[in-house]
Amino acid sequence: MRAATHGPSPAPPGALTITLTLARRELAAYFASPLAYVFITAFLVLSALLTFQLGGFFARGQADLVPFFDFHPWLYLVLVPAVGMRLWAEERRSGTLELLLSLPVTSAQLVIAKFAAGWAFLGLALALTAPMWIAVAYLGDPDHGAILTGYLGSWLMAGGYLALAACLSAATQNQVVAFVLALIACFALLAGGSEVGQGLLAELLPAGLADALAQLSVLSRFDGFKQGVVALADVVFFAALIACALLANTALVELKRDA
């Protein structure tokens, strides 16, 4: 039996079609393994535990999600590198990267597709915390705008962590190494804005520099979102973080063709 269309191949698909096809495969892979379910369960259980136990959700007597969002930078610190660590390291180890590199697609398309799928997955996990929102709406009269911007900021922050983790995953074929590197990188992004970090920076560095570094922390950048303020500078910060990490990621994938 001969295929109906043997001979001239179809027109090469556009960049968007290629990226979406790759992203779809990637997203399907999350749900084909226990990863998606384990991650979502861990995220939901931990965020609820932290909010209600440590966050003093009820003791505060306020109908808002501030104690919920307060823990996100720390929760993502562990959970997002766990999602990002496999993105490239696993492809390299299993040899499927060679198959990907032999396809008529650009490295940038591969990088964007992997990131987009991961980010969409994190968005889904975040969306599944909606019952929290419903709960505060039932218990009181929260500022819905502030909750919405809180979610937006949280998703942007997750994207920043994920882009970093994906980039570092391309640097190694060992997933554990990729996880630890991503954890360190994300912690460095976080620490400057924490109380301990600020104290340490103030002791070690001149006041101006310590302040500047604190401004570069995801904690400082996330603060506005929690209070219902979407500042352009904060959005640009996360967008730039994602863009830089993905550019570096693309360069690392190109290097794989060289090694």
Add this chain to the structure above:
Amino acid sequence: MRPILEIAGLTRRFGRIAAVDGVSFTLNAGEVLGFLGPNGAGKSTSMKMIAGALSITDGTVRVCGHDVATDRRAAQRHIGYLPEGAPLYPDMTPRALLDTAARLRGYGGRARAAQIAWAVERLELQGALDRPVETLSKGFKRRVALAQAILHQPDLLILDEPTDGLDPNQKHEVRGLLRELAADRAILISTHVLEEVAAVCSRCIVVSAGRVVADATPAALAARGPLDQVFRQLTRAA
């Protein structure tokens, strides 16, 4: 004679070591070239470079007129590649894998279904389409990877040890498929199995330490003596 693959002075260095060292040959439509050589001779490295998965240190590779180094994606559209060990995503089903491959090759709607159906039938994958790859036997996995490589009916098929892990019946089937596919395209096969050369190849190139040490028809090689002896002589001398 339609030249499909033109290679001139192909070289790949890893640090100081040249894994492939000035390999040149041309492959025409209708030819099945057996790429022979001991482990570490540079067969897989050459194939990766031709497929565009590994950068070229020196020399040129042209596939259907497109330079792999400067116009990689145009060249890759004409290539079907089966990497060594036939890597696949273990969690995915063959159906999903083939669907993704067909989409990436630009097939939509009915054409996609037709290409997939053709590849599935040629490799007898009907019974395994919806089982995750990790649950399949080695032979099935190999055939899924082969289906992915031939799906878009490429002008150049690059197969790194395609029959490794297949039982004698499956080997026979795959060789039949390769002979059939060879009619209007070029096929490059690397193999350790010398009997495979006589069974499917119209020409063979023996490489040793990154260099071509023989380029002849299997019959011409066989005329020099038993194939395994000729192979040993050629690859030991280099």
